[in-house]
Amino acid sequence: MILLTKVGKRYHDRPQPTLSEVDLRVPAGQFLFLTGPSGAGKTTLLRMLFAAESPTNGSVRVGGADLGRLKPSQLPLLRRKVGVIFQDFKLVGAKSVFENVALALRVAGGRGPDLVSRVEEVVAQVGLNGAAQARADTLSGGEQQRVAIARALVGRPPLLLADEPTGNLDPGTALEVMRLLVQAHAQGATVLVATHDPKLLGLVRGARVVRLAEGHLHEERP
Numbered sequence: 001m002i003l004l005t006k007v008g009k010r011y012h013d014r015p016q017p018t019l020s021e022v023d024l025r026v027p028a029g030q031f032l033f034l035t036g037p038s039g040a041g042k043t044t045l046l047r048m049l050f051a052a053e054s055p056t057n058g059s060v061r062v063g064g065a066d067l068g069r070l071k072p073s074q075l076p077l078l079r080r081k082v083g084v085i086f087q088d089f090k091l092v093g094a095k096s097v098f099e100n101v102a103l104a105l106r107v108a109g110g111r112g113p114d115l116v117s118r119v120e121e122v123v124a125q126v127g128l129n130g131a132a133q134a135r136a137d138t139l140s141g142g143e144q145q146r147v148a149i150a151r152a153l154v155g156r157p158p159l160l161l162a163d164e165p166t167g168n169l170d171p172g173t174a175l176e177v178m179r180l181l182v183q184a185h186a187q188g189a190t191v192l193v194a195t196h197d198p199k200l201l202g203l204v205r206g207a208r209v210v211r212l213a214e215g216h217l218h219e220e221r222p
Helices: 042-049 074-078 097-107 112-125 141-153 170-187
Strands: 002-009 019-026 029-033 059-064 082-085 159-163 190-195 208-213 216-219
Touching: 002 029, 002 042, 019 042, 019 059, 019 208, 029 042, 029 170, 042 159, 042 190, 059 170, 074 082, 082 141, 097 112, 097 141, 112 141, 141 170, 159 170, 170 190
Parallel strands: 029 190, 029 208, 082 159, 159 190
Antiparallel strands: 002 019, 002 059, 208 216
């Protein structure tokens, strides 16, 4: 599903590389925690997986596709196969919960009763069916995170990326968010969660843990 080979990333305004000679293989169906301190490069690595960022050197492959060789016209197709949950949600505040979730399907060409049915299904799945017509900017942080998860799940992507999905949430809401990610994994998705919170690592039985520090990736042993 994911294959990184000798991946490096250097920014001109930083003396040290953010990533250095990173190798990572994530088979389809795996649940993986990418951990490490804030600023270690976890977000950079995740952004490479949906071609929002390019490596300085090395190759990034997702689902068999070499992202460095994709044409701009091919990126929308790639991104339909990758659900992304951003730390800052990236919702359209003036639009309703339903509209925010539906947007992901409309971009992919979805229309009509099938779109409505699927959006209603996933909004209910994240526990927001009673708030489907509420504006996103009237919701609590935990509710907004659920909307972000619903938007990532609605297209049934085989790969789900979550960048610090519990970083701004209270412990109870964080547990609920993790339950939703585990549920998506149980339904067949490959899930990669970037977090600097060590408390999350024991919440998913059988999850793999890799640590990013000083530009290098290290496998954590149970």
